[in-house]
Amino acid sequence: MDQIKIVLKSGKEQSILRYHPWIFSGAIKKIHGDPQEGDIVYIYDNNDNYLAVGHYQPSSIAVRILSFENVIPDVAFFKEKIKRAIEYRTKTGIIGNPDLNVFRLVHGEGDGLPGLIVDFYNGVAVIQIHSVGFYRIRHDIAAILIELMKDKIFAVFDKSESTIPYMSGIKAKNEFISGYSDPLVVTENGYKFKIDWTTGQKTGFFIDQRENRKLLQSFSEGKKVLNMFGYTGGFSVYAMENASMVHTVDSSSSAIELADENIKLNYRDNSRHQSFQVDAFEYLNNIKDKYDLIVLDPPAFAKHNRSLDNALQGYKRLNMKAIEQILPGGIIFTFSCSQVVTKENFRKSVFAAAANTGRSVRVLYQMSQPLDHPINIYHPESEYLKGLVIYVE
């Protein structure tokens, strides 16, 4: 089959020369051939110099780059890339840590594999695919994972139903594509969590908050803690170790059930914990207890640039409520996981929230994502999770 060649407009090769892994449709001058969504395409500059190879998608991000070298992305190519992702996590102490059997094994652009996410849950790999290119080779990816982690992975679950581009027309099904497992229990920093990839959000667990949960614990001794948007109760489980009281709030009943179950898994005496199935703003508007430690970890308020302004307003309103409510000398862990909200924009929202309350606020820590969610230095967008720990006088 002839290679499909895409030629960029003059000057539009600059970002590729700086290894940015996306090509926007507006940068394309000419397409030689008739690429279908998911096809491998080869990128050239306006002077016919080879630049990169990637997966084609007829959308605003038209190509996701797989390599800047002149290679054919075959099974051996993907095997090598996944091998490097495993090696990176072994060298950095994620794989092989006896207190940890839940981590991200492949983090899209962060591991040079745009469109592919693989999370590891104590022997089960859950893959989440965002491009048709990877969807077509999902069985190869599963086979590679099992081959490279023979003694560790016994089942691969594909959870791409809601992440495959809708316009592609592909009706992806969430299903095991290799082996099988019932929901199981994983260990994170020694704490146990029940994972249900079938019904859970994302691949079943928010693995990216691991380090921030530990940091929260270092502040929770004897405190009254409110975990807003608690989901499976990650922050609550850590806080229960030493807090005097922990409240978990989430609007989803299945999340609350999971949070309660996870507290029970870790603590025989769970009388210090209570959970509430209620909307976050409603809870904050009618707050009964006073807290000295509050976690705000809402879902992404903005999925696209066009909703950015509304999202920033949302973060401002939410943080304002918490800053107003918290006891003097209280601490707030506040997050944004929206990729389109930059660190600076998020900080401005929290600043605006603080200014509206007039309370004195100090920034104690700036938080990010853990190293199994690596940030590709050439792709600033991969730094999606940002958070601040603030002290409110």
Ligand code: SAH
């Ligand atoms: N902090 C969690 C992850 C939070 S994900 C962790 O560490 O695992 C965001 C959560 O917010 C989801 O569980 C979702 O059900 C909940 N949520 C979304 N909108 C909400 C709202 N308006 N009020 C309360 N919870 C909400």
